[in-house]
Amino acid sequence: MNTQLRQFYKKTMLKILKYSFYDLMRSRWSYVYFLFYLLLGVILLFLNNDLSKAIITLMNIIIILVPLIGTIFGVMYYYNSKEFTELLLAQPLKRSSIFLGQYFGVALSLSMSLVLGLGIPFIFYGLFKSAVIWDFSLLLINGSLLTFIFTALAFNIALSNENRIKGFGFAILLWLALAIIYDGFFLMSLIIFEDYPLDQLSIAGTMLNPIDLSRTLILLKLDISALLGYTGAVFKKFFGTNLGLIVSFVMLFMWVILPILRIVNKSKKKDF
């Protein structure tokens, strides 16, 4: 492939990204999502005098709502813009750039709503002078990563299922599995194997689920870490070091990259 062509593809991807992004901006959903977080941030900060408490509440919301909205929104956007996608496919464009453009458009606009919606009230609250700025930044980074992960997973589901009802069903099932059912099995395996050393198992179990990984990262940054007792000490030793932090972020990025690669593969082979 010569450089000219490559540049052309890159440009088309950016163009589609831009188009998807502005399309979402024009639609009301982004604003609703943005306003929801804005309201949440304002209420939590100004009606609650304990800042670290506010961050914990925010964490609860982020690790549950962000994945849910990411999946539903991703699936919805894909099915809604299907006709336009088919029109684009008739043009001499690379398939991966069409789908990647759409994906990044959705994921970017969702994470922008999240970051701005929560960030603005915090800036007005005077966060830059406060000591919790790092906890808060971690919260926002985690939230954005979760958006990217779950939107990518949603695009995967939508690409594999022509049937909309089936697609939505799988999307909700995916969210249920990672947010709730996984923890149930995790808890059960910890109880069943309680006679064995569980440090490795619990670290591995946490690493494999992006929601659990984000939750643990945020909890360990907060004061609550000592509550975890001996296990917490093991965890802190792992996640508290730079290596642990790097490993867990690499893990989160893997959760973004692997589904994206599958989007590229799937879109190449798919018969429209």
Next chain:
Amino acid sequence: MAKSFLFLLVMTMTCFSYAQKINVCETCPISSIKKAISEANNSDTIIIKKGTYKEHNILIDKPLTLIGENYPTIDGEMKGEVLTIVADHVTVDGLFIKNVGTSYTEDYAAIRVKRSNNFLIQNLVLEKLFFGIYLEKANNGRVFHNKIIGNAEEEYNSGNGIQLWYSNYIEIEHNYIEQVRDGIYLEFANNCTIKNNISAKNLRYGLHFMFSNNDTYQNNTFEDNGAGVAVMFSKNIKMLDNVFQKNWGTASYGLLLKEINDAEITRNTFSKNTIAINIEGSNRINYTNNNFKNNGWAIKVRGACYNNYFTKNNFLYNSFDISYNSKVNDNKFDKNYWSNYTGYDLNKDGIGDVPYRPIKLFSYIVNKTPETIILLRSLFIDIIDFSEKVSPIFTPDNLLDNNPYVKQIEW
């Protein structure tokens, strides 16, 4: 009237003229404290001027008053004990004592009171010490407004700030104790009062009772210790108006109760402790008007605790309010405020119409398998907690607060 006044005046005059003043300074005829003591008569006052005195094993064997002017320094040069009091009616005031020797057989102290009564130890500053103030079979004394700054790093080779051993009727007030093993340690010490002290950053306990009965501690602050206060094998202890905070770590307690009977715990504030109160084998204790705020566990009951009564306490934003390790419950919770309460109050009498169940299923699970705490604040855990709340199976089903307050309790 005038006659008796005159008589009093003459009496006091004679008293004063009888009690001599001896000055000690680096350039005076008497330049050492030991020499001053040997030359002094009973009830004399020794005034120690500003300067550094390199002395240790100073023995006060007669009723004297030692007063330091502008904090003279007594340097023990790490050679042994600095001041030892073996006489009654001794006052020590305003000294700066440092470099107490370390010994594992002798327990060297900056100042030791041995088998003496009616002493007063005040306004001292102690630094680089092994033991600080050691009261050994000494009664009716007062330890007031001292500052004890240790540099303890390991539990096994450090001493306690203020130690009482077989000492009764002692008042310990307005002291500041930092970085020793136990801030204040009472062993076989009865009828003592401990008030308005601050005990911080100690390796083991801020305050520690062993086999001591009928003591009161009030208005003290315990911060950032290995564990705030440990009360063990004692009876009738009153714990009032204290603050226990930031005792935070993998095995830290605000208050540790072990084999305690008939105590009273009132108006204390527990905030940001990993475990605010840890109870084991403790009976007939009344917990009233305490604030439990932002702790990991507010109350952790380990077993063999009967007839404890928790009333009018505020439980605010603790990760776990109460934790039990069995299904048996013989303790009563009544009229407390729980920030996690979600009931309603239709008749507006300030008391919720639905009983509150303070034990979560998750706290039971964590007790059995500590590693599961990693799932803290997971949605799944919230769901199983809710189902347990609706129909309790694993947690004591009679553990209820039947009259939970809907608003925070003020007193």
